[in-house]
Amino acid sequence: MMKLVQWLWGLAILGSTWVALTTGALGLELPLSCQEVLWPLPAYMLVSTGCYALDTVGCHVATFHDCEDATRKLQSQIQEAQADLARSGLRF
């Protein structure tokens, strides 16, 4: 249960902190600029996480090496293998 529990705990702590701060439950008087940033923070974090995920996948896909050389070599080795095996008596 470890990873899931860890994440739930983390979210619970962050979530309750956010609720406490935005509803003024702790009796803190935060300056208006802070409140303006704090209020949409969860939505912002969600969108940022989504963007980061897409970015990472996109970057990896874009920078994948194309192994044309390896393919050509493999094709010629397959021919070699088929000839050699036929010589050794393999019935394909």
Added chain:
Amino acid sequence: MASLEVSRSPLRSRRELEVRSTRQDKCSVLLPTYNERENLPLIVWLLVKSFSESGINYEIIIIDDGSPDGTKDVAEQLEKIYGSDRILLRPREKKLGLGTAYIHGMKHATGNYIIIMDADLSHHPKFIPEFIRKQKEGNFDIVSGTRYKGNGGVYGWDLKRKIIRLYRKEVLEKLIEKCVSKGYVFQMEMIVRARQLNYTIGEVPISFVDRVYGESKLGGNEIISFLRGLLTLFATT
């Protein structure tokens, strides 16, 4: 004089041990197959070539799950060609899953290194000596092939999970004991458990070439069960 002798002999015996262990190294390749009649002779030929050229002692264990296309016949022919000390046939009656295929294969493995790979030519056996070299370099418990680093890469837009890994025999035995998932998810769970048990993992860049023959056995169903397996792993480790 006495102290000089004492300091010299541990070094010599360590070197002797290294030489002896290289001579005793044996690689057992586990090859679960299902409908690989076309690919099997090719992968075996490439394996034999790589091992012979690098002078590594080896055996190839073919675990066929009752393939309807006659994979077992081809395997038997290969056994005649290369010898039953090199090609070990350990077939099963029907499709019983990847995890159990490995367990079954391991029972007959006599090597100290176990290689797990696909029989469909997605991985070229030429990398295997690299794996062994890497293992010795860092005394790793597991060496995994990666397409994302170094000279690694793909040909053909097949981003499916194809895994080639080398395990030290004791490590694989321990991990298989602990793993509970089935199918392709099993491979992921192995790494998660390995991490938990603090096993060291090394990486070797490999190139992956898309399937040459045959149809892939990864359909929509497999993807769903893959995601389910992933979530299960998340909730249970």
